[in-house]
Amino acid sequence: MLEVFGLGCSRGERVLFRGVSFKLEARGLLHVAGANGSGKTSLLRILCGLGAADAGEVRWRGEPIRALRESYWRELVYMGHANALKDDLSATENLLLACALAGRAATPAAAAPALDAFGLAACAHLPVRALSQGQKRRATLARLALSMQAPLWILDEPLAALDVAAVRYLEDVLLAYADGGGSVIFTTHQDAAIGSRVPQRVDLDAAAC
Template identity: 50%
Template sequence: MTQTTEAVCLKADALELERGERLLFTGLTFEAPAGTLVRLAGANGTGKTSLLRLLTGLMQPDAGEILYKGEPIRTLKEDYYKDLVYIGHLNGVKDDLSAIENVRIAARMGNIIAKNEELVDALEKVGLGDFIEHTTGELSQGQRRRVALARLFVSLSKPVWVLDEPFTALDVASVANLAAAVAEHVKAGGIVIYTTHQEVEMNLPPERMKTVDVSSFAPGKRVRGEGQHA
């Protein structure tokens, strides 16, 4: 990271969210200061992905606030988004563009001008060194996912990474490379918040890592109606 980490902190303050007539969580609170890795845990349907979307501003909570550097992200808007990288379930790649073109465009959209060798290196680190000039329409779903993840390796200047199942569809070497990038980002003062069903070893001291069990904030009852799923 090239930015100062002074006063950088992402905080969820008493969040409440209802989806499909079901109250997923209430009073959800945690703090991620600079240099912190946060894993969101909990069974399927407890609201982990919804929480990630709240943290990116793509959704709004029914109650509570998300604060960045002490200010609500809903008022910061672009001042927050310029510091954010989000990789969700959707890959966000264009099938008619090559792998390297997709990473280049994604970087530019984040105001990052990456050199060609940096783009190549990013794709090699996710195991796509032999597919750099292939259009993503030629690639498998797993390979398209890797194209999306390659963006992280050219986004080291962005303080906040929000990642939904980033290790899915990666081979052993690519998992190790991504885990190393995440750890280095945190050591440099970045904030990484992610979900995963895989056990991935992170080379970080315990005080840099925390787990937030989203299910522990579930109210245990329906708001109204039955048979709804998150």
């Protein structure tokens, strides 16, 4: 599905990594590991087509993502460091807008169970500014529940700020998604195992220069 050849990236003077190559098949889980500042976020941004690589290429179903553009993005769900939530809007409004940008029509009726699953049923109508850090993260992640049919998820630190119960629930979601044919690329500083599965691993510390 996703093939990566010899990616290299630098920030200003500093070379972050070089020669990163891997293949991710359907149902695959990929853990991008590395110390702080090793370029995990930069790698994920390149994989999405947001960032520019110094060298190398990313291919989706055999075609370079630079050429695919919107048709690649239609199949991709990316969650960055930032929550992409508007403080002045409620969790429901935020979720509906995220779906609209992804090209999927969603109704408040469809959004409610997704938010409910992430434990936000009680505060779905509140402006996001009133939520805690962990709740904001959950409001962002609720989008995943509506994106089960998208074939690729790229998640930057999805477990950050979540409590134990939420981590466990998210792991269940990821496993269910992968079993259903989806592929996940994620970064985390926590234990890499997702439930019973040990994901494929790309170590950026090894690719550093």
